[in-house]
Amino acid sequence: MEEKSVQAELASYTGKLLREHYGKGPASVYVSIKHPFITFYLRDFLTPTERVLRSQGHDRKVEETRDLLMKEVLHELKATLTVVADLHVENLYYDWSLENRTGIILGVLSEDKANKDEHFDEYPAKGKLHEEINRVSRQVEKEPEETNSLYLNDRTLVIQRKGILVDIEKELIRSGYEQPLRLSKRRLEKDMLDRRLYESILGVTIIDLFVDWDFQLDQSFITLIIQKNKPM
Template identity: 55%
Template sequence: MEKKSLNSEIAGYIGKLLRDNFGKGPTSVYVSIKKPFISIYLKDFLAPIERLLVGQKNYQKVEETRDLMFEELIPEIKATLRVSADLHIKNFYYDWSLENKTGVLLGVMDNSESNDEHFYPEFPNKEILEEEMIKVSEIAQKAPDLLNSMYLNNRTLVMERKGILTELEKELIREGNKEQLLLSKRQLEKRLLDIKVFESILGVGIKDVFVDWDFYLDISYLIFIVKPK
């Protein structure tokens, strides 16, 4: 199947799935595949009841509900992509910008689709960008053991961090505080990111920032959606 056709098919599937489960799907779904990643960017995605909660600034309730919903949906999405698109997704990461009514799903394919070389391509100021991200990580938790970054397309920049959890955070996870820790870390990191600094480094405007973790693998993905030149 041609790449554009495959992307369109996946976008249509995701849009219908969300519409069936939330009562309202996104108006636009943008799919990009660059192994070992697949990114799915959602625009104008906010169900009627979520719109009410967001209007009341009750963001945490919406995020908690979506996390529960997507824990149920992710296995179905993985299975469908494996059968219909021959994409073997090992893990999915997701996050939302409720005020912007946007969201992103980032799938990471299994080891057979991945190797360290996918991060090698350079782009302007990549080293400076990663140094700034290390500073943010040091304030929020600790400097990552490993940090890599790459563009999936001219709109989507992915930063992968491994080994960033502190011993206190690991203990909180062991004690069953995973969801609260996740919500708190999302808010903290986004607040610490100085968008103007990152825009200056990248030389482009930033429309959205998303971040998610796999606490058990001690890995995090941060996604910038930028305005292409």
């Protein structure tokens, strides 16, 4: 199956899957694939109940509920990626912009480490961007042991940080406080990550910024959605 057909089929399936679990799916899903990543960018995704909760200032409750439902969604999506697209996924991650009614699902595809590292090639201002990302990491946790990034296309940039957790975070995870830690870190880091500075460095307009963590593997992913001259 051609890549565009695969992307269209995966986008359609993901929209239906979210609708089944949430009662309302996104208005559109855009799939991007470039090894070792696959992303699903969701637009206009907010249920009527969530809209009411947000109007009453309960964003955290919306995020907590979505976390519970996403466990089943990711399990089904992972299986479908293998069957439909022959894409074997190591892990799936996600984040939301409730204000923009958007979201991201990010998959890391299974590959040999040697092959995976080859995909992190150079692009203008990569070093400067990594420097600024690392500076924020030092403020909220610690400087990453390793930082990589990859343009999946001209709309999607994924930044991977490895080795960022501090001892107190590791202890909270061992003690069973993974979800509150994730929600707190998500809010703190997204407040600290300077979208305008990254726009200046990259020479682009960033319309969305997402963050998620893999606490077991001690790594994090930042996904930047970049505006094109024409709508998606």
